Amino acid sequence: MDNFKNLEIWNLAVDLTINVYHSIEKFPSSEKFGLSSQLSRSVNSIGANIAESCGRYHFKDRINFLYHARGSLVETHHHLIVASKLNFISTEDLQRFENDIKTLAVKLNNYINSLK
Numbered sequence: 001m002d003n004f005k006n007l008e009i010w011n012l013a014v015d016l017t018i019n020v021y022h023s024i025e026k027f028p029s030s031e032k033f034g035l036s037s038q039l040s041r042s043v044n045s046i047g048a049n050i051a052e053s054c055g056r057y058h059f060k061d062r063i064n065f066l067y068h069a070r071g072s073l074v075e076t077h078h079h080l081i082v083a084s085k086l087n088f089i090s091t092e093d094l095q096r097f098e099n100d101i102k103t104l105a106v107k108l109n110n111y112i113n114s115l116k
Contacts, residue, residue, distance in 0.1 A: 015100070017046070019100070039079040042079060063112055
């Protein structure tokens with residue numbers, strides 16, 4: 001079992017999670033059970049799935065959890081776009097998140113390909 005804390009993709013996922021959580025704090029309270037909840041769950045799922053992949057013995061299982069992480073990354077991107085359109089986050093914040101998402105997506109895809 002690999003130590004997931006040493007994976008760059010896991011660390012990038014944690015950084016993204018922390019930054020998104022700081023943005024969610026500024027959302028209207030009426031979104032507590034709506035977009036805030038969806039966004040916090042999807043962004044947290046990225047790193048959690050990367051970590052869980054390290055606990056899997058078979059490479060197919062491991063890759064499957066990395067695919068789930070990638071799906072959660074795309075879901076998070078969707079929620080951030082909606083948050084921007086609702087003016088919950090600024091266009092500049094969205095751009096920073098999109099840069100982080102792109103970097104993580106490339107590195108995640110590279111890691112998946114290295115395991116195949």
